[in-house]
Structures are given as C-alpha cells and as structure tokens.
Amino acid sequence: xxxxxxxxxxxxxxxxxxxxxxxxxxxxxxxxxxxxxxxxxxxxxxxxxxxxxxxxxxxxxxxxxxxxxxxxxxxxxxxxxxxxxxxxxxxxxxxxxxxxxxxxxxxxxxxxxxxxxxxxxxxxxxxxxxxxxxxxxxxxxxxxxxxxxxxxxxxxxxxxxxxxxxxxxxxxxxxxxxxxxxxxxxxxxxxxxxxxxxxxxxxxxxxxxxxxxxxxxxxxxxxxxxxxxxxxxxxxxxxxxxxxxxxxxxxxxxxxxxxxxxxxxxxxxxxxxxxxxxxxxxxxxxxxxxxxxxxxxxxxxxxxxxxxxxxxxxxxxxxxxxxxxxxxxxxxxxxxxx
Numbered sequence: 304x305x306x307x308x309x310x311x312x313x314x315x316x317x318x319x320x321x322x323x324x325x326x327x328x329x330x331x332x333x334x335x336x337x338x339x340x341x342x343x344x345x346x347x348x349x350x351x352x353x354x355x356x357x358x359x360x361x362x363x364x365x366x367x368x369x370x371x372x373x374x375x376x377x378x379x380x381x382x383x384x385x386x387x388x389x390x391x392x393x394x395x396x397x398x399x400x401x402x403x404x405x406x407x408x409x410x411x412x413x414x415x416x417x418x419x420x421x422x423x424x425x426x427x428x429x430x431x432x433x434x435x436x437x438x439x440x441x442x443x444x445x446x447x448x449x450x451x452x453x454x455x456x457x458x459x460x461x462x463x464x465x466x467x468x469x470x471x472x473x474x475x476x477x478x479x480x481x482x483x484x485x486x487x488x489x490x491x492x493x494x495x496x497x498x499x500x501x502x503x504x505x506x507x508x509x510x511x512x513x514x515x516x517x518x519x520x521x522x523x524x525x526x527x528x529x530x531x532x533x534x535x536x537x538x539x540x541x542x543x544x545x546x547x548x549x550x551x552x553x554x555x556x557x558x559x560x561x562x563x564x565x566x567x568x569x570x571x572x573x574x575x576x577x578x579x580x581x582x583x584x585x586x587x588x589x590x591x592x593x594x595x596x597x598x599x600x601x602x603x604x605x606x607x608x609x610x611x612x613x614x615x616x617x618x619x620x621x622x623x624x625x626x627x628x629x630x631x632x633x634x635x636x637x638x639x640x641x
Contacts, residue, residue, distance in 0.1 A: 310354040313422030315451045315633035317415040318343045323552045326509040332467040337522045341450045345630030351400040351419035353427040359395040382444045390428035417444030418451035438471035454632035478629040485608040487601040489573045492622035494597040511560040542590025549592040569620025573599040
C-alpha cells in the first residue's frame, strides 16, 4: 500500500500501422499472430496523469474532462491492476487523460492512451521499467500501444513464447530519419465511432474470414520489403507496399462474418483520389492506409504534399486534412497542481 499520494504524468502520440496486426493468439496477454510496422505521428497526443492515493475509495478515471464509468473505467482498472501487481501495491488511483484529437474514430486513441497510461502509472507506482518491459506492459492495455512508446518508425515483433516475453516493440529509425515524409490525414466529417471494439472484431475475423490465413502467410515478406524501403527512403516502394497491405487488411475485414466495414463513402472517395493521383503522375507519389475507422492516412513527400492536400480537402465529406510527420516517442511530463 502506498502510504501517501504519488503522482506522475506521461505523454504519448498515436501511431499509424503500415503493416497491421489483426488478431491475437492469446487474448489475455495480447499476443498477435503477426508482427507489425508503424510510424509514430507528431502533433496528435494523449497526456495522462496518474495519482495513487490511499485516501481514494476506488479507482477514478476522467477522460477529456468527463468522469468515465462502465467499459472505459473497467479497462483502466484492469490495466492499473497489472501495474499494482508489478509494484506490489494495492492503492487506488485517480487517472486524468486528455486527447487533442477525436477518440474511438480510427485515429489510434487507444494506442496513445494506454501508452501514456503505462508510462504515467508505472512512474507513479515507483517503477523504473526498461523500454522492452514498458512496451510489454502497454501491450496489455491495447496492442498498438506498445508501439506508441517509441518515436519514428517502430516494429512490434509478435514473438513466439507463450508467456509473451519476446513480444514487444522496438524502434527502427528515429523521426528524423525521413524528414520529407508527410502523412496527410483526411478527417471524415461525422465519422462514426466503431460499433464493435477492435479486440472483438479482430477475433471474429480470425474465426470466419477465408482470406485470413493467406494474409498471415504474406505479411512477413511485406514487412521485410517495407523495412528495406524505409531504410533507404524509397518512397514509391513504401507507398505501393502500404496500399497493398491496407487492401489486404480491408479484405479480411470485409470477408468476416458478419462483414466489418469501417469506411464511409467519403473514405472510399479518398482512396480513389489517391489512385487517380498516381495514375495522372505516371508514378506512385502517394499511398493510402487506414485502421479500424473512417479516417484515411495518405503518405506522400513534401514535394507533392501541398497540391495533394488541396485535392483531398475537396473530396465531398472530408472535413479537413491534417499534415503530420513522423513524431517523437512517449515521455514523462511535469505534473503541476491537481
């Protein structure tokens, strides 16, 4: 039991997966069937403060200024229980978290959220976890959170051990590795929140999609090719691979029973605009991807970013287009007042 209040803060950014993970071989430990590759983004962030306080009657969770109950609060308590078990404490906690972007819309708020919670809670509990251990901890809250602890380009290795000790993320290249890379995020107006939690949806895909086994066979080679493209900053190769991977992910979702369709007409119009842009250019100058949500990420380089941003913004149903770059990893933040 913590005898007096102990507080810490942490900030983390969402990431967008270039190679997705979709499906886990162990739900309790969050162990994926395949490894994945991602880019941590700048400008978007989650800031979380955790205070372990023996005076509290139980855990309390406030998200974007609103007290949470039900599922969100239960998920936070379950995660805090993991931290308490490591720290050998039983103290309840007060958690305050803020996103500067939309929650549960396909912008990876769970990734940044649980990465920030892992960092803040472990520090507040007096733990000094090395990067691999902190990544494994974040994975228990949300799989992709293990990648948001690191900046730039990140690989999450699926591992093979039943206990998950070899399942954690590691940085490949810092954000500064590819300064000309731009992620244009087409924010879809009135994008619906996910009707089915990703943790549930992906397991439905594993059980019912006839395309899932083929996807698993293809992913390792795609990761190797993508890592080579990133290493030498080969934009056309990266963009082509990113679109192939995204189409593969969407196919297993759409062939799930019942089907999972995260896109709306405006989302599909953005995909079509990217294809048309490449056709008109006679080269691959952009590549799209999306997660389990309606918003679409379009990667390009600074040379084409301005004109492509205007084109995407003109698509009916697109509310705005964010211009993001590879960003830094998670880090502690100063806690000022309560």
